[in-house]
Amino acid sequence: MASSRAAATVGRGRVELLVALVGVWATRSYWMPGGVVTSYDGATYSMPNTEVTRSALSAGRVPLINDLIFGGAPHLGNHAIGVFYPPRLIALFVDTATAHGLIVAAHVIWLGVGMVVLARRVGLSPLATAVAGIVAMLVGSTLTKTIQFEQIQPLAWLPWLLVAIDAVGRRGQSRRRVGVLAVVTAMTLLSGHPQLIVEVAVVAGIVAASLLVARRMSIVRLVAGALIGGLVTAVQLAATVAATAFGSLDQGRSFTELANGAFILQGRAAARAVFGTVLDRNPAGFSGSFEAILWLGIIGTCLAVIGAIAGCSSVEQRRWCIPFTVVACLGMVWSLGPRTPLFRIAYEVIPGFDLGRVSARWLSIVGIVASLLVARGVDAVSERWRPRRVGVLGLFGVAGVAVLAFGPFVDELSVAVVWLVTFVALVTALSAAPRHARRRVVVLLLVGELALLSFRSLPGDLVLSEAVGSSVSPAIAELQQRAASGGLVMALTPDGGPHDQLVTMLRPNSNVWFGLRSIDGYDGGVQVTQAWATALRRFTPEPALDMPMRSALSAPVSPSALARLGVRWMVVARDRDPGEWVPDWDGPIAADDLMTVWENPAWIGEAVAWFDSTAPSGAAADELRVMAASLGNSLLVDAKPVGCSSDCQPVGLNLVRHSPERLEISVDIDAPAVVTVPMQALPGWRVGIDGIDGDVVEVDGLFLGVVVEPGTHVVEFRYQPWWWWPSVAASITGAVAIGVLFLGRRRRTTW
Secondary structure (H helix, E strand, O other): OHHHHHHHHHHHHHHHHHHHHHHHHHOHHHHOOOOEEOOHHHHHHHHHHHHHHHHHHHOOOOOOEEOOOOOOEEOOOOHHHOOOOHHHHHHHOOOHHHHHHHHHHHHHHHHHHHHHHHHHHOOOOHHHHHHHHHHHHHOHHHHHHOOOHHHHHHHHHHHHHHHHHHHHHOOOOOHHHHHHHHHHHHHHHHOOOHHHHHHHHHHHHHHHHHHHHHHOOOHHHHHHHHHHHHHHOHHHHHHHHHHHHOEOOOOOOOHHHHOOHHHOOOHHHHHHHHHOOOOOOOHHHHHOOHHHOOOOHHHHHHHHHHHHHHHHHOOOOHHHHHHHHHHHHHHHHHHOOOOOHHHHHHHHHOOOHHHOOOHHHHHHHHHHHHHHHHHHHHHHOOOOOOHHHHHHHHHHHHHHHHHHHHOOOOOOHHHHHHHHHHHHHHHHHHHHOOHHHHHHHHHHHHHHHHHHHHOOOOHHHOEEOOOOOOOOOHHHHHHHHHHOOOOEEEEEOOOOOOHHHHHHOOOOOHHHHHOOOEOOOOOOHHHOEHHHHHHHHHOOOOOOOOOOHHHHOOOOOOHHHHHOOOEEEEEEEOOOOHHHHOOOOEEEEEEOOOEEEEEOOOOOOOEEEEOOEEOOOOOHHHHHHHOHHHHOOOEEEOOOOOOOOOOOOOEEEEEEEEEOOEEEEEEEEOOOEEEEEEEEOOOOEEEEEOOEEEOOEEEOOOEEEEEEOOEEEEEEEEEOOOOHHHHHHHHHHHHHHHHHHHHOOOOOOOO
16 A cells, blocks of 8 residues: 555656646746846836835835835835745845746746646546646746736646645645645735736635535635635735725726727637647737737647536536636636626626736636646547547537638638648547547647647747846936936837837836836836826826826926926937927936937926925816916915915925935925925825924825924934734734644644
8 A cells, every 4th residue: 555655656746747847848938048038018017126126125124115116106015016925035136037037937837737736636647637737838828928927926826726725625624724725825815916816816716616515615614714814915915905095096997998909809819819820920919919819729729628528527527627617718708808798797796807907818717727628638538439429529620620710710821721730630639549549649739739839939039138127328327327316217218119128218117227216107007096197187188097107298398397296307219309309408418329318407306395385276287287387386285385475496405215115304494395205195104303293295296295394304204004013913913823723733634
């Protein structure tokens, strides 16, 4: 008995090792020397955010605020950044680009091994378990998500979460099972992009509901594990909820926004998105958009259908096969966007469903779930096949593929022919191969097709010779030196082009790479606050909220309007005429082949004392747009205004940034004033004047301010949100609870 168990363990280890090696090969672009996979999101969003986290943790502080973008925005509260997600700590020991590559590769392998464990638990054969892991890693939707760093991480935890749920539902009273579920739940919640976490949670909920019905298992242990896991993440969840409350998207997205053709699976492109192509075609263009890439292949799709039918027909396996089939079907329907009743129902019922901008991301769930159905299909082909069944399958399959291939879904004959030949090869293997060799032949065809499809995946096309941000252009190098004396930066540069060039030319968020603070930003999720979005109306009555502030500007750019936002430096691309855009600015103070840099003559200082203020009658941004000239040196405040009778010229003050969460201002004034800093007045800021608490004033509808009486004072702003210490206590309580579960009296259990 002991020897048989040892042999089984060795056999299992070999399957995991095989799948891990395939994962290493599949992610070769991320770890091979000589190149760095850099997507648009990676260059201008994920990596800059990791830079902020790395810098803060290296300095021994938790990064609550990112003061480099949006004039100060929530950082911890942006859930996609994953500040407390343990694997991201590797960024403390290597550079950001290397850390991202290693983390992506590790999570793809973790996903594959997790699918092996899950497939084994549902009773599939060793060969089928290997297939489940390999398909989950090689399917196009997984490889596409690797270029979106924060999205592959939640997906990698899906099989492990399902394994933990299944373990809790089995007989036995081991508290460790509850502890494992709590740990996996916590890791899933901390891992990354909230839309993908919601999707993983939906799958887990459907599978758990199925197990509750099929096994009548105790719901107490299931809920206990989930709640303890959630308790561990209390700090992150509190920050996320707080940031969402004042984010511009706190009410969810409209059906119009969710129906954006670039973010859904387009009906006419559905066949291309599912089957993919091994020919030299652009994956995103072929599938309708890069978000809509599934690329399960002809063979994978057929085996998934066979596996779903066989599994749902089996008394022993239908308890897991039915929910997986339901999830696969729902994922396909939801990826089509708000054109179906099922989407509208989910939009109204599922918490967080309406916050996900890209409906096509449900295809990532479909790809993972389908891998298990494909594995069941592999086992099914070794079962007895009656010739009539094979003939009917072949007849309907050929007819279906012919309609898809030669009908209105593909324009190129070569793609249609490849699809048809691939299907014929599968039918031939099913009907002609000996029963004892049928599974191996089918698996070879399946893995061969997916491997060929993987060569056309996006990561291989996004390899740069060096990490973005590692090279500084002459103009930016000069700007870095000058900006050390203060002032925010804005860039009038292109929104498109090579990723490394976008970074060099300070594409909003890319300024983080060079330590330059900006009032601008882009695609920041909850970092796009209501106050910042409203501030765009200073320049145009109907701004595009999903675009940077610079997109709201028109020529010529007013120095005084930008000075009120703290902007001292303007970067202008060579394709713009400075005489048209910045005729009243000083410079150029720096220049190179790509851009010129200009200084704002109206800039006053890092902190400013305003001696005249007034209360706005409506939105401050609208008054600043239509009444800028009459306001002059008068500040708009949401408190009792201060006034002056003679010299109302604001003066600059010395500002010391101890950290983004602690600002100190030295004040020496001879009249009452509103002292301001160009930092968003997020809920949670507190102010002290000479150590005595004061009242934070929101100025111009956006920035921090405080009323200060005449004299010499020290004003200190601190970001201390009320939820911090209660959530820390809750997280510690959750961690202690997990420790108790694992350190309790051991009981022999079988996983």
